[in-house]
Amino acid sequence: AAGFPDGFVPWPKDTADHYRAKGYWQGSTLGSILRDGARERPDHTAVTDGERRLGYRELDREADRLRAGLAARGIRAGERVLVHLPNIIEFVPLCFALFRLGAVPVLALPAHRETEIVSLARLSGAVAYVIPDEHAGFDHRPLARCLRERVPSVREVIVVGDADGFTSYGDVVAAAPSRPKDGTTPEPDPSEVAVLLLSGGTTGLPKLIPRTHDDYHYNVRASARVCGFDEDTRYLTALPMAHNFPLACPGMLGTLWAGGTVVLSTGANPHDAFRLIESEGVTATALVPPLALAWLDAAEQGAGRPGTLKLLQVGGSRLKEETARRVGPLLGCSLQQVYGMAEGLLNFTRSDDPPELVLTTQGRPLSEGDEVRIVAPDGSEVPDGEVGELQVRGPYTIRGYHRAEEHNATAFTPDGHYRTGDLVRRLPSGHLVVEGRTKDVINRGGDKIPVEEVENHLLAHPAIHDVALVGLPDDTLGERTWACVIPGGTPPTRRELLAHLTARGVAAYKHPDRVRIMDDFPRTGLGKVNRRELARRLREA
Numbered sequence: 001a002a003g004f005p006d007g008f009v010p011w012p013k014d015t016a017d018h019y020r021a022k023g024y025w026q027g028s029t030l031g032s033i034l035r036d037g038a039r040e041r042p043d044h045t046a047v048t049d050g051e052r053r054l055g056y057r058e059l060d061r062e063a064d065r066l067r068a069g070l071a072a073r074g075i076r077a078g079e080r081v082l083v084h085l086p087n088i089i090e091f092v093p094l095c096f097a098l099f100r101l102g103a104v105p106v107l108a109l110p111a112h113r114e115t116e117i118v119s120l121a122r123l124s125g126a127v128a129y130v131i132p133d134e135h136a137g138f139d140h141r142p143l144a145r146c147l148r149e150r151v152p153s154v155r156e157v158i159v160v161g162d163a164d165g166f167t168s169y170g171d172v173v174a175a176a177p178s179r180p181k182d183g184t185t186p187e188p189d190p191s192e193v194a195v196l197l198l199s200g201g202t203t204g205l206p207k208l209i210p211r212t213h214d215d216y217h218y219n220v221r222a223s224a225r226v227c228g229f230d231e232d233t234r235y236l237t238a239l240p241m242a243h244n245f246p247l248a249c250p251g252m253l254g255t256l257w258a259g260g261t262v263v264l265s266t267g268a269n270p271h272d273a274f275r276l277i278e279s280e281g282v283t284a285t286a287l288v289p290p291l292a293l294a295w296l297d298a299a300e301q302g303a304g305r306p307g308t309l310k311l312l313q314v315g316g317s318r319l320k321e322e323t324a325r326r327v328g329p330l331l332g333c334s335l336q337q338v339y340g341m342a343e344g345l346l347n348f349t350r351s352d353d354p355p356e357l358v359l360t361t362q363g364r365p366l367s368e369g370d371e372v373r374i375v376a377p378d379g380s381e382v383p384d385g386e387v388g389e390l391q392v393r394g395p396y397t398i399r400g401y402h403r404a405e406e407h408n409a410t411a412f413t414p415d416g417h418y419r420t421g422d423l424v425r426r427l428p429s430g431h432l433v434v435e436g437r438t439k440d441v442i443n444r445g446g447d448k449i450p451v452e453e454v455e456n457h458l459l460a461h462p463a464i465h466d467v468a469l470v471g472l473p474d475d476t477l478g479e480r481t482w483a484c485v486i487p488g489g490t491p492p493t494r495r496e497l498l499a500h501l502t503a504r505g506v507a508a509y510k511h512p513d514r515v516r517i518m519d520d521f522p523r524t525g526l527g528k529v530n531r532r533e534l535a536r537r538l539r540e541a
């Protein structure tokens with residue numbers, strides 16, 4: 001449709017009109033989220049890492065200066081900027097600067113390496129790449145050099161820290177006039193794409209998820225309301241903010257919308273997190289199940305209690321009931337299960353739900369506007385209590401991936417429902433229980449591993465004739481990855497395969513946990529690898 005960048009699939013016009021009439025879409029931009037706080041409580045801390053602190057007014061001004069600095073460096077509305085930052089303060093003003101400029105952040109995970117970064121830059125046509133100098137022992141600047149060589153659209157690299165020949169973040173902020181004249185910078189159109197999120201949910205090559213100002217603002221607002229966020233909320237970002245959950249569900253953006261304080265952490269080990277919770281008076285945070293388990297074990301072993309914590313959100317992969325039951329007694333806070341996806345739909349358990357539902361379900365849809373149906377393989381809806389694939393459309397669920405026409409034809413139904421690939425069951429109360437999935441993705445404790453992509457990297461190893469990656473149940477991670485290898489010559493060791501994947505620049509969370517050498521794979525009638533049978537044999541061996 002006119003006015004949309006190429007590759008964006010808009011909602012049908014009557015649907016969009018309906019979402020506006022219902023008040024889901026209010027014509028607000030994400031860049032405006034800070035403005036109320038800056039006006040009403042200018043000195044209240046908006047974001048801190050425990051050492052540095054930015055008040056609302058400071059953050060608002062830094063975002064404006066950065067916007068002007070980015071514009072001065074030639075970055076324009078509609079262009080994409082690949083953001084590859086851990087949870088450091090600069091992440092926050094940078095997001096707001098891009099939102100206000102109308103340039104679109106593409107959010108890469110800190111764990112991503114050359115393979116993922118190159119493919120995200122290509123797919124988005126990014127013009128700039130923003131990195132820390134070093135983080136967690138990894139120097140990002142050689143990666144930036146490599147990216148510039150491999151993806152010519154990237155014309156600018158901005159470094160937080162020692163720029164080493166690139167542009168420094170500090171210089172971009174400093175170069176801008178400190179008070180841009182009002183009225184000179186138009187706000188972006190709220191119906192346009194504000195951010196591109198990485199999909200964990202799809203098969204094959206990575207996909208980007210276009211979220212508009214209108215839909216994501218609603219996502220943020222409605223999440224913050226359901227979680228009761230307000231000015232007194234102090235939210236700890238324990239997961240990487242590039243992920244939808246800690247970014248916007250309610251996450252960093254929801255906390256700022258509510259006028260609270262975002263406390264940044266670059267890691268989530270219980271020792272450091274408990275200290276930060278204590279010193280900053282953190283009231284809410286979000287974790288994936290393996291981290292929740294690590295916090296519970298630490299609390300049980302006497303590492304103390306995160307005393308001020310009131311709300312622990314857990315999502316990203318299935319939380320075991322047995323783990324859920326330990327949260328209240330050991331951490332002294334309420335549990336909220338969250339079943340979400342960067343494509344849109346969010347399900348939350350509510351604070352007034354019966355405890356059994358909070359412990360045993362993954363919540364119910366956030367919005368009255370969410371149209372959820374659970375279908376059998378033939379497309380017919382199944383009755384409550386029966387397992388089927390969840391399909392959804394609604395005011396904050398996308399209608400198509402970014403520039404993925406072919407994939408969109410199968411990832412969405414003709415009437416615009418997103419096929420989640422999740423197998424779920426609905427209770428009479430409307431709460432959902434996630435029972436499995438149909439898609440070729442392994443969910444390793446919330447990290448989504450695209451099976452085909454990793455197999456292709458492994459196939460490039462000279463000692464591998466054929467390979468199948470399967471997920472096996474694991475007490476801590478939910479699933480762990482096994483690479484089943486038919487060798488071509490001397491069987492490779494796991495160590496050799498990890499070195500191979502590292503050399504190819506594949507993020508570490510995609511590296512197989514175990515390697516099993518085999519003579520052949522069980523196959524289906526059509527000659528495809530029978531993964532279910534393969535997993536069964538591995539479990540029994």
Ligand code: J2J
Pocket residue numbers: 199200201244245246249314315316317318319337338339340341342343346362420422434437443446448
């Ligand atoms: C089982 N599977 C779950 C859960 C997600 C909040 C929370 C999570 C995500 C997320 C998110 C699950 N139990 N509680 O974006 O805002 C699996 C499903 C889903 C896929 C989406 C948020 N919560 N999952 O995990 O885009 O398979 O988003 O389709 O990374 O994770 O992955 P992702």
